[in-house]
Amino acid sequence: MLEGIGVSKKFGGLAAVSNFDFSVVEGQIVGLIGPNGSGKTTLFNVITGFYPPDTGRVIFKGREITHHKPYQIAKLGIARTFQIVRPFLELSVLDNVAIAVLYGRENMGSMEKGRARALELLKFVGLESKKDVLAHQLVAVERKRLELARALAIKPEFLLLDETFSGLSDTEIQEAIRLIYRIRDDLGVTIFLIEHVMKAVMGTCEKIIVIHYGLKLAEGRPEEVSQNPLVIQAYLGKRRA
Amino acid sequence: MELRRGVILNLEQDKKLVDNRTRVRRLMRTSIVVLIILLFLFPIIRPPLFFLTLFFSVFMYVALTESWNLMGGYTGYVSLGHVTFFSIGAYTTALFMNRFGVSPFATAILGGIFAAGLAGLVGYPVLRLRGAYFVISTLLLAVIMQLIFMNWEFVGSSTGLWFKLLPVSMETNRLIFYEVMLVLATLITLLVRRVEKSKLGAGLIAIREDEDVAKTIGINTPWLKMQAFILGAFFAGCVGGIYGYYMSYIHPDITFNINTSLLILLMAFFGGCHTWTGPLLGAVILSLANQLIVTFIGAEISRILYGLLLVIIIIFMPDGVIEYIRASQFFQKERTS
Numbered sequence: 001m002l003e004g005i006g007v008s009k010k011f012g013g014l015a016a017v018s019n020f021d022f023s024v025v026e027g028q029i030v031g032l033i034g035p036n037g038s039g040k041t042t043l044f045n046v047i048t049g050f051y052p053p054d055t056g057r058v059i060f061k062g063r064e065i066t067h068h069k070p071y072q073i074a075k076l077g078i079a080r081t082f083q084i085v086r087p088f089l090e091l092s093v094l095d096n097v098a099i100a101v102l103y104g105r106e107n108m109g110s111m112e113k114g115r116a117r118a119l120e121l122l123k124f125v126g127l128e129s130k131k132d133v134l135a136h137q138l139v140a141v142e143r144k145r146l147e148l149a150r151a152l153a154i155k156p157e158f159l160l161l162d163e164t165f166s167g168l169s170d171t172e173i174q175e176a177i178r179l180i181y182r183i184r185d186d187l188g189v190t191i192f193l194i195e196h197v198m199k200a201v202m203g204t205c206e207k208i209i210v211i212h213y214g215l216k217l218a219e220g221r222p223e224e225v226s227q228n229p230l231v232i233q234a235y236l237g238k239r240r241a
Numbered sequence: 242m243e244l245r246r247g248v249i250l251n252l253e254q255d256k257k258l259v260d261n262r263t264r265v266r267r268l269m270r271t272s273i274v275v276l277i278i279l280l281f282l283f284p285i286i287r288p289p290l291f292f293l294t295l296f297f298s299v300f301m302y303v304a305l306t307e308s309w310n311l312m313g314g315y316t317g318y319v320s321l322g323h324v325t326f327f328s329i330g331a332y333t334t335a336l337f338m339n340r341f342g343v344s345p346f347a348t349a350i351l352g353g354i355f356a357a358g359l360a361g362l363v364g365y366p367v368l369r370l371r372g373a374y375f376v377i378s379t380l381l382l383a384v385i386m387q388l389i390f391m392n393w394e395f396v397g398s399s400t401g402l403w404f405k406l407l408p409v410s411m412e413t414n415r416l417i418f419y420e421v422m423l424v425l426a427t428l429i430t431l432l433v434r435r436v437e438k439s440k441l442g443a444g445l446i447a448i449r450e451d452e453d454v455a456k457t458i459g460i461n462t463p464w465l466k467m468q469a470f471i472l473g474a475f476f477a478g479c480v481g482g483i484y485g486y487y488m489s490y491i492h493p494d495i496t497f498n499i500n501t502s503l504l505i506l507l508m509a510f511f512g513g514c515h516t517w518t519g520p521l522l523g524a525v526i527l528s529l530a531n532q533l534i535v536t537f538i539g540a541e542i543s544r545i546l547y548g549l550l551l552v553i554i555i556i557f558m559p560d561g562v563i564e565y566i567r568a569s570q571f572f573q574k575e576r577t578s
Contacts, residue, residue, distance in 0.1 A: 069461075070457055071460055088454070099458065109440060111439070150458065154459050
């Protein structure tokens with residue numbers, strides 16, 4: 001469904017991502033892991049059009065989106081969340097989602113319709129009791145849910161999640177994993193996620209891609225990847241491998 | 242059980258609160274309508290010119306501040322170039338009337354169109370900038386345009402332009418444009434209010450809150466910003482045209498004066514720039530205060546008082562007067578109910 005061929009992005013002399021190939025099949029949950037600064041978020045920013053890649057191509061549903069603008073990519077059906085959640089702080093939870101409904105792929109014309117649809121989404125993520133609260137009054141886990149609801153509001157077919165589990169407690173992570181399965185199974189959204197919480201990645205993803213210094217280190221099923229000596233070396237150092 | 246009762250009680254309290262709010266809102270709406278009608282009828286009692294001009298300037302600042310707020314308040318792009326669009330409107334109007342004899346009511350709209358055109362041209366590069374860079378570039382726009390008009394023979398350069406008056410007396414002329422400005426200010430305020438509650442308004446607010454996130458939910462941010470910039474400029478241009486008629490003389494030093502831009506900005510922040518009511522309140526209070534202090538106490542003192550007032554507002558009501566009133570109203574009712 002989403003495919004990258006030889007994607008490179010340099011910042012000055014630093015190659016954040018180099019000659020990177022990846023592919024995500026429709027209906028999959030794929031994880032992208034790697035140590036800090038390995039280029040994960042850069043790759044997401046390239047996919048969503050925030051950074052134009054220096055070389056390479058990104059293809060979504062057989063269509064090249066390499067030099068599309070972020071809002072065009074959103075309109076094609078790729079939604080994303082941010083590593084540090086970024087709700088519209090001054091707006092109510094409901095309006096945060098309603099605006100995304102209005103400008104998303106359903107392209108509704110009036111605030112009322114947008115709010116009605118937004119309420120359904122808030123129910124889906126379990127945040128409907130907070131609908132009239134201003135976003136800055138939410139606690140961390142609620143903000144993450146809001147971020148998800150807003151991303152889903154554009155009616156995406158593909159969802160990029162940037163460290164959704166970070167900072168959550170064990171029970172909260174379990175809930176979040178269930179939610180991600182529901183997004184995939186009930187809404188039919190394909191998911192590509194960046195994650196640091198290893199337990200969550202190993203339990204959730206069908207395929208894992210490991211990135212290190214902008215290069216692809218390994219790719220495969222979770223148990224294969226976790227046994228790979230190169231991966232262990234990247235995370236724990238040479239001696240442990 | 243105890244808990245449930247608590248919940249029910251809260252609901253009743255909430256309902257009372259909502260009822261009170263709608264009542265206050267209805268009262269406000271009625272009094273604004275009545276006030277506008279009274280202001281419209283005001284010239285019947287043949288008031289002295291002083292009051293006419295005082296109210297005219299209040300209407301003008303209401304219209305300018307509301308139109309500025311599309312960009313400055315909702316979108317969060319603070320422009321110092323608003324005076325330029327206002328002046329372009331005034332000059333376009335003067336030129337079309339004096340040279341081509343176009344009717345004054347059509348020329349004000351032409352002024353708006355020219356201002357909007359300039360906004361489109363300037364907006365294309367300038368709207369790519371954010372924060373302080375945007376502010377500085379719009380400041381430059383205002384300064385450069387003033388210099389151009391100061392030295393451009395065709396538009397009267399430093400001698401300014403006189404308006405050909407309508408074939409009526411000076412007083413009647415002023416009366417006509419007093420009424421026109423009142424209608425224009427009302428229209429602009431209503432339109433801005435409409436935008437605020439529309440899809441466009443929601444998109445603009447999303448840009449203010451977080452422009453990158455706005456892009457990820459499918460908002461074509463450059464296009465939305467352009468719409469707000471052009472619409473604001475169009476309104477300012479129309480206002481400029483009517484201003485020119487009322488004053489019957491325009492000069493780059495007066496019309497293009499950067500202080501006007503600063504005043505607009507202060508009025509919006511003073512009132513509170515997140516809703517349409519803030520700029521309305523800010524423009525009314527500050528333009529009245531400014532004119533009255535200048536007239537009755539003196540221009541020098543006025544600046545000191547004006548500055549003092551602003552400092553007080555910034556310290557005690559950082560979100561603007563309207564948000565302060567709203568918050569206090571809310572608490573009062575919660576306590577009494």
